[in-house]
Amino acid sequence: xxxxxxxxxxxxxxxxxxxxxxxxxxxxxxxxxxxxxxxxxxxxxxxxxxxxxxxxxxxxxxxxxxxxxxxxxxxxxxxxxxxxxxxxxxxxxxxxxxxxxxxxxxxxxxxxxxxxxxxxxxxxxxxxxxxxxxxxxxxxxxxxxxxxxxxxxxxxxxxxxxxxxxxxxxxxxxxxxxxxxxxxxxxxxxxxxxxxxxxxxxxxxxxxxxxxxxxxxxxxxxxxxxxxxxxxxxxxxxxxxxxxxxxxxxxxxxxxxxxxxxxxxxxxxxxxxxxxxxxxxxxxxxxxxxxxxxxxxxxxxxxxxxxxxxxxxxxxxxxxxxxxxxxxxxxxxxxxxxxxxxxxxxxxxxxxxxxxxxxxxxxxxxxxxxxxxxxxxxxxxxxxxxxxxxxxxxxxxxxxxxxxxxxxxxxxxxxxxxxxxxxxxxxxxxxxxxxxxxxxxxxxxxxxxxxxxxxxxxxxxxxxxxxxxxxxxxxxxxxxxxxxxxxxxxxxxxxxxxxxxxxxxxxxxxxxxxxxxxxxxxxxxxxxxxxxxxxxxxxxxxxxxxxxxxxxxxxxxxxxxxxxxxxxxxxxxxxxxxxxxxxxxxxxxxxxxxxxxx
Numbered sequence: 270x271x272x273x274x275x276x277x278x279x280x281x282x283x284x285x286x287x288x289x290x291x292x293x294x295x296x297x298x299x300x301x302x303x304x305x306x307x308x309x310x311x312x313x314x315x316x317x318x319x320x321x322x323x324x325x326x327x328x329x330x331x332x333x334x335x336x337x338x339x340x341x342x343x344x345x346x347x348x349x350x351x352x353x354x355x356x357x358x359x360x361x362x363x364x365x366x367x368x369x370x371x372x373x374x375x376x377x378x379x380x381x382x383x384x385x386x387x388x389x390x391x392x393x394x395x396x397x398x399x400x401x402x403x404x405x406x407x408x409x410x411x412x413x414x415x416x417x418x419x420x421x422x423x424x425x426x427x428x429x430x431x432x433x434x435x436x437x438x439x440x441x442x443x444x445x446x447x448x449x450x451x452x453x454x455x456x457x458x459x460x461x462x463x464x465x466x467x468x469x470x471x472x473x474x475x476x477x478x479x480x481x482x483x484x485x486x487x488x489x490x491x492x493x494x495x496x497x498x499x500x501x502x503x504x505x506x507x508x509x510x511x512x513x514x515x516x517x518x519x520x521x522x523x524x525x526x527x528x529x530x531x532x533x534x535x536x537x538x539x540x541x542x543x544x545x546x547x548x549x550x551x552x553x554x555x556x557x558x559x560x561x562x563x564x565x566x567x568x569x570x571x572x573x574x575x576x577x578x579x580x581x582x583x584x585x586x587x588x589x590x591x592x593x594x595x596x597x598x599x600x601x602x603x604x605x606x607x608x609x610x611x612x613x614x615x616x617x618x619x620x621x622x623x624x625x626x627x628x629x630x631x632x633x634x635x636x637x638x639x640x641x642x643x644x645x646x647x648x649x650x651x652x653x654x655x656x657x658x659x660x661x662x663x664x665x666x667x668x669x670x671x672x673x674x675x676x677x678x679x680x681x682x683x684x685x686x687x688x689x690x691x692x693x694x695x696x697x698x699x700x701x702x703x704x705x706x707x708x709x710x711x712x713x714x715x716x717x718x719x720x721x722x723x724x725x726x727x728x729x730x731x732x733x734x735x736x737x738x739x740x741x742x743x744x745x746x747x748x749x750x751x752x753x754x755x756x757x758x759x760x761x762x763x764x765x766x767x768x769x770x771x772x773x774x775x776x777x778x779x780x781x782x783x784x785x786x787x788x789x790x791x792x793x794x795x796x797x798x799x800x801x802x803x804x805x806x807x808x809x810x811x812x813x814x815x816x817x818x819x820x821x822x823x824x825x826x827x828x829x830x831x832x833x834x835x836x837x838x839x840x841x842x843x844x845x846x847x848x849x850x851x852x853x854x855x856x857x858x859x860x861x862x863x864x865x866x867x
Contacts, residue, residue, distance in 0.1 A: 298328035305335060306342040310350060317354065324351075325359050332365035340373035345382040348374065357390040367399025375408035380420050387424050394425045395432070406437050412444040422449055435463045442474045445481050447531030454538055461542040471539050475532060476563035476572055483529045484570040484605050492522050499523045501530045533571050540579040562588045568603040577613070584613070599644045599672055607672070642691035643683075645672035648698040657713070657851075658705035659796075660858055662788040665702065669695055670789070696785060707783045710792060714775040717803055721772040724806045728765035731757075731813060757816035760809040767806035774799030793859045800852045807844055811837040 301323065304312035313335070317324055328335055336355060339348045348370065352360070361369055371393045374382050386393055397403050405421040408414070418441070425432045433453055438460050441450040450471075454461050464470045479485025488496055499522060557576060561583055564572035573594075577584050588597050598606040645668055673691065684690055689697070735757075774795050781792060815837045819830045 295330055298323070298326075301335065302328055302338060305338045305344060305347060308342075308344045308347055310347055313347065313351075324355055325362075327364075334359065334362060334364070334370075336360070336362075336370045337364050337368075337373065340370045340377075340382075343377060345374075345377070345379035348382050349385040352385045352389050355389075360386055360390040360393045361396045363396075363399065369393060369396050369398070369404070371396070371404040372398055372402070372407055375404035375417060375421060376411040376413060378414045378417065380414070380417050383417060383420055391424070392427065394421060395427050403437070405433075406440060409437060409440040409444060409446065412446075415446060415449075418446055418449055422453065431457045431459065433457060433460065435460055435465065438471065439465065439469075439474050442471055442535070443478065445478070445528050445532075447481070447528060447535045451531060451535055451538065454535070454542075458542055461539045462546065470560070472536065472557070472560040472572065472576075473563065475536060476560050476567060476569060479567045479569050481528055481532045482569050482571045483526075484568060486525065486529070488522070492518070495519055495522045496526055499526060501527050533575070536572055536575045540575055544579055557583055558586050559589060561586070561594060562597060565594055565597045565603060565606055566601045568601070568606055570605050570609045573606065573609065595675075596641060596644060599641050602668070604668065611675070642669070642673045642676045643685055643694055645669045646691045646695035646698060648702065658702060658709045659707075659713075659788060659792065660855065662699065662702050662706040662785070663793055663858060665695075665699060666785065666789045699785065703783070703785060703788075706788055710778055710781075710783070710796070713796065714778040714799070717799060718772060718775040718779075721768045721775065721799075721803055721806065724764060724803075724810050725768040725772060728761050728768060728806075728810060728813070731761050731817070732765065753816050753820050757813050757820070760812035760816060764806050764809040764813055767802040767809060771799045771802040771806060774802070790859065793855055797852065797855050797859065800848060800855070804844060804848065804852070808841055811841055 301313065301316045304316065317335075324335065326335075327333065329338060333341070336348060336351050336359070339351055360371070363369060371383065371386050374386060394404060398407075403425070405418070405425055408417050408421055422433075438450050438453060441447070441453075462470065464473075475481065483496075495518075499519065501523075557580055561573060561576055564576070565588075584594060586594075588594065592600070595607070595610050598610060648665070669691075676691075685694065735754075778792060778795050778799070781787060781795075783792070815830070815833045818833050
């Protein structure tokens with residue numbers, strides 16, 4: 270027979286330890302506590318069978334039952350087994366921190382455990398903690414399992430009038446569960462327009478999260494392609510997309526698109542409810558104005574587009590700090606918002622108002638906003654997606670020129686309090702960036718010139734010492750009748766001409782004046798041409814080398830061209846990987862669509 274000392278639960282048989290004094294309870298329950306945390310159901314069941322009252326007792330100094338301890342230890346299977354043994358009313362028991370077992374389960378991922386609790390006592394979903402939080406609210410705030418949120422939403426049904434509150438809806442919106450929020454609002458529309466104690470509405474919450482909208486995302490090329498193709502609603506018959514859902518990157522893009530589409534639907538629903546209810550306080554007070562200000566500052570085009578559709582007068586309103594919406598967009602360097610506003614039919618009239626406002630108030634010391642071009646002349650922080658200081662300078666110039674188009678000619682040379690025109694302000698604010706761009710351009714050109722010079726030297730040497738040599742009598746190349754020789758000649762000539770063209774372009778950059786205006790087109794254009802011909806020179810050089818080597822060994826090794834071609838592709842691929850993205854970004858930045866919200 271096993272000794273009492275060797276059993277981890279031997280203390281269960283010692284009833285005197287429990288009856289001696291209350292302070293020994295922790296020692297009495299300690300073996301049970303440890304067994305639960307380890308997920309040891311056999312030892313736990315033995316303890317409970319020996320002392321059934323322990324099932325409903327507080328077994329820790331924090332007033333936790335066995336069910337609480339199992340949930341805190343994430344022992345979900347053990348929780349499900351304990352639920353079967355416990356009376357239904359014990360599932361609503363609070364510990365000393367004021368939480369039920371479901372509160373702890375809700376911040377985990379085990380939906381099956383939540384189902385077991387709700388099946389035993391359906392009212393447990395409505396029990397609030399001492400701080401006043403429902404299991405659903407904690408689940409949303411944790412944002413660990415969307416599946417758990419859906420389950421609790423679908424199983425929170427009391428009271429029948431409205432089982433949810435605006436705090437829960439606000440929390441769903443803040444974590445990006447917009448589709449669940451829409452599900453609730455469609456059933457309980459009265460939750461769409463209320464505000465919290467600070468006066469914030471759902472639109473205020475949405476305006477703080479640019480990443481919840483498409484305009485706030487900057488996907489790469491391939492993810493943009495996937496984004497356009499992937500459907501928002503996946504159907505069971507759509508086997509291709511259902512299969513592709515298992516690819517993490519595709520699922521990530523699809524989830525982002527679902528969040529973006531749901532956010533737009535949510536904004537439209539809230540605005541339509543405010544309009545349907547004729548809630549004057551919602552749009553006549555500062556609420557919508559604050560939303561528009563936040564959305565403009567954050568660059569959320571979708572909120573602005575929908576709000577202006579439902580409340581057109583808002584485009585004329587002064588923002589909380591006194592400026593107009595276009596001035597806020599320019600001040601915060603929100604290019605997509607600016608592009609959207611420029612396409613609005615009312616923009617011309619609004620600009621006249623802004624011009625009049627600027628010219629009449631700019632001379633006063635308490636004026637908040639100068640003309641738009643003065644705002645655009647200020648230096649913005651470095652943009653990570655733009656490669657190199659030179660192209661950051663180009664982007665700054667493009668932005669300034671684009672905003673300058675809106676200025677009325679009568680104030681184009683308008684001077685600020687320091688007596689400076691917008692262009693003078695631009696030059697003063699971008700001196701450091703101009704110097705960085707100059708250094709970047711020269712360093713890049715010097716590096717590329719070195720490569721172009723080496724290629725030109727090799728190509729010229731190969732042209733005068735052709736593979737196989739020449740006929741001693743006439744000086745005609747021995748392999749002249751070979752087709753592979755013609756490949757060598759053409760590719761070598763292209764390599765020489767391309768490298769020389771590239772060399773001249775980079776030399777032109779080194780000899781340039783490097784004025785601000787040169788960074789707009791002149792310098793980027795030379796760099797694009799130089800890199801393009803350098804890439805062509807590298808490709809043709811490798812083709813020429815492969816052709817020459819093949820001619821020399823083809824009589825003995827018929828299969829030699831295959832590995833030669835494969836090896837020649839390696840440096841080409843490396844150059845493409847390292848430099849081609851930069852070249853593409855340069856072309857898009859110089860010749861592509863500069864500012865677009867679509």
